[in-house]
Every structure is written in structure tokens, then in C-alpha cells.
Amino acid sequence: MTPAAAPYRGRFAPSPTGDLHAGSLLAALGSWLMARHAGGEWWVRIEDLDRPREVPGAAGRQLAALAAFGLVPDGPVVRQSDRDALYRAALDRLLLSGAAFACHCSRSDLAASGGVHRRCVARARRADPSVRLRVPDGSVVAFDDLVCGPQRQDVARDAGDFVLRRADGYWAYQLAVVVDDAEQGVTDVVRGADLLDSTPRQILLQRALGVPTPRHAHLPLLLDAGGRKLSKSDASHPLDPARPLPALRAAWRALGQRDxxxxxxxxxxxxLAAARRAFEAERIPASRFPSIAAAHNGGDANRP
Structure with a gap:
């Protein structure tokens, strides 16, 4: 007898590096619509691991803006900064199994390989080494993205042994997001296409930890006139929570939905009620970024 599929649970996971802007609203609305379309839940997680980049008060303003736009999560809001014990337990499991290892290499040590780690070439031992996932040669990951289509990446060649805990002691995004999605029972990851390139690494890590791999859908990005992602652009002005309708309509159009x-x-x-009635997931346009395979054959890939 085939086990029943887990109920749909999606999430929106902003980093508190600034206020909610049009690009982040597109990701929030898109993930919310996909969850509601599937009759599932939509949760919010604050990804506040990168303390040096965090803007004081931004997380609270982001949550207040989401509420003003009617995007209220179905479960408790969690913060990665409160989940250190979960990440430590996962890292200890990986170290004990030999899937992870301490690495003393610095960025300058790896400059000759374009930052891709295939073996330790450190010129000196560090007091606080990073920890990396061991990625064997031939670690090719393929998956079907619900928006961008079939994807394939040779993780060993293109990313190498990637960092799980940084040398400065901060948890790496790849480890934290995998542990969080597994612990929260996330079945569907709907996010911006700038994170498409991270997905194969996360799938490898999910396999190493023995946790489920969610379905993935990567949404189109809002770019400025120079082709930069809006969050990295001077055009990323905060949204006005007092005027939600213009921003919601703009995000709706950017998701390819009917005018x-x-x-x-x-x-x-x-x-939001009208959006739920009219939403057609198949109308979401594929990313303006190239696929993983194209990106690693000379294209422009963003690699978090």
C-alpha cells in the first residue's frame, strides 16, 4: 500500500536585511498562492543567521508589512537565530558519519580553483576551521522544478565540498534551510529563482541527513533596468503597507496572472480572495535567469 502524501505546507523565508520590497512581496504572494491553490498551509520563517547584515528592526517591519498585505501565516513564526541546537545536532550527525569534515582552507587558498573545494589545500591550520559537506566526484543531482522545468547539476564540479558552518562560527544557509524545512514539515519550497542554483546542494544534504526532499518551484525575479535583482538594487524601495493594493496588483502581474x-x-x-479564485499556477513565467545547466556553461548564475 502506497503511503499517503504529506499535506501541502509551504513557507516564505525572508532575511531581515531590509524592509519588504516589491521583489520579496512577489515571492511571498507566489508562495502563498501556491499553498492556497493546493489547499495547504503557508508558514513564515525569519532567516536571521547572518548577523552582520541584519538591519535592526527589519524583521518586525517585514512581519507587520505582510500582515498589512493580508499574508498571515498558518503556523508560528520561527527565527533561525533561536534554532542553534537543531543545526548543531544535524552537524554532529554528519561529522560522526564522515559525511562532513573540518576544513582549514581560506578563500585565498581556493582562489586558484575558483572557490570550488575538492581537497584541503590550506597553507596553515586555523583555530576555528569551517565544516564542509563531503561531495564525491560524480555527484550529479537532477530534479524537476515546477516552474523552471528539468534541472541538472554536477555538484562536485560546480560547487564542490560546500560549507555547513563558517569559520567565523555562523551557520551556513545550506545547512540551516535544510534542517528547518525538514523540522517544520515543509513539502513545497516556492522561492525566487536566484536560489535555483542552491537546490542541488540542498538535495544532497537532505540525502545525507535522511530527510525528505520537498518539491520546488522557483519564481521569476524582479530586476532593475541594469538587470540586477531588485533586493541588491537602489530601486528596491520599501513597500507602503498603508497602500497594499497597487503592490499586490503589480506582484500578481509579475506572476503572469490574468490582467x-x-x-x-x-x-x-x-x-487576496480574488487572487485565490483566479490563480493559475501554469501561467507563472519561467525565470529570466538561465537554467542550472545553462548557467554553468557560460551563463550568469547567482550562487548563494
Whole structure:
């Protein structure tokens, strides 16, 4: 007898490096619509691991803005900064099994290989080494993205042994997001296409930890006139929570949805209700970024 599939649970996971802007609203709305379309839950997680880049008060303003736009999570909001014990337990398991190892290499040590670690070439031992996942040669990961289509990456060649805990003691994004998604029962990861290139590493790590791999859907990015992701651009102005309708309608259009579907709405609740009725997942456009395979054959890939 085939086990029943887990109920749909999606999430939106902003980093508190600034206020909510149009690009982050697109990701929030897209993930919320995919969850509601599947009759599932939508959760919010604050990814506040990178303390040097965190803007004081940004997380609170992001949550307040989401509420003003009617995007209220179905479960408790969690913060990665409170989950150190979970990450430590996962790292200890990987170290004990030999899947992870301490590495004394610095960025300058790996400059000749373009930052890709295939063996330790450190010129000196470090007091606080990083910890990396061991990625054997031939570690090719393929998956079907629900928006961007079939993806394939040779993780050993293109990313190498990637960092799980940084030399400065901070947890790496790859470890934290995998542990969090598994612990929270996330079945579907819907996020911006700038993270498409990270997905094969996360799948390898999920396999090493023996946790489920979610389905993935990577949404189109909002770019400025120079082709930069909006969050890294001077054009990434904070949204006005007092005027949610223009921003919701703009995000709706960027998701490729039918013009006019939200025109009769007079408030955020009405706009979201109309969006739920009219949403067609198959209309979401594929990323303006190239696929993983194209990116690693001379394309421009963002690699977090």
C-alpha cells in the first residue's frame, strides 16, 4: 500500500536585511498562492543567521508589512537565530558519519580553483576551521522544478565540498534551510529563482541527513533596468503597507496572472480572495535567469 502524501505546507523565508520590497512581496504572494491553490498551509520563517547584515528592526517591519498585505501565516513564526541546537545536532550527525569534515582552507587558498573545494589545500591550520559537506566526484543531482522545468547539476564540479558552518562560527544557509524545512514539515519550497542554483546542494544534504526532499518551484525575479535583482538594487524601495493594493496588483502581474482579476478589490483581503479564485499556477513565467545547466556553461548564475 502506497503511503499517503504529506499535506501541502509551504513557507516564505525572508532575511531581515531590509524592509519588504516589491521583489520579496512577489515571492511571498507566489508562495502563498501556491499553498492556497493546493489547499495547504503557508508558514513564515525569519532567516536571521547572518548577523552582520541584519538591519535592526527589519524583521518586525517585514512581519507587520505582510500582515498589512493580508499574508498571515498558518503556523508560528520561527527565527533561525533561536534554532542553534537543531543545526548543531544535524552537524554532529554528519561529522560522526564522515559525511562532513573540518576544513582549514581560506578563500585565498581556493582562489586558484575558483572557490570550488575538492581537497584541503590550506597553507596553515586555523583555530576555528569551517565544516564542509563531503561531495564525491560524480555527484550529479537532477530534479524537476515546477516552474523552471528539468534541472541538472554536477555538484562536485560546480560547487564542490560546500560549507555547513563558517569559520567565523555562523551557520551556513545550506545547512540551516535544510534542517528547518525538514523540522517544520515543509513539502513545497516556492522561492525566487536566484536560489535555483542552491537546490542541488540542498538535495544532497537532505540525502545525507535522511530527510525528505520537498518539491520546488522557483519564481521569476524582479530586476532593475541594469538587470540586477531588485533586493541588491537602489530601486528596491520599501513597500507602503498603508497602500497594499497597487503592490499586490503589480506582484500578481509579475506572476503572469490574468490582467484585471484584482481590479474590483477595495482592500487587501478582497484582493487576496480574488487572487485565490483566479490563480493559475501554469501561467507563472519561467525565470529570466538561465537554467542550472545553462548557467554553468557560460551563463550568469547567482550562487548563494
Amino acid at each position: 484585471g482579476a484584482l481590479d474590483d478589490a477595495t482592500d487587501a483581503a478582497g484582493a
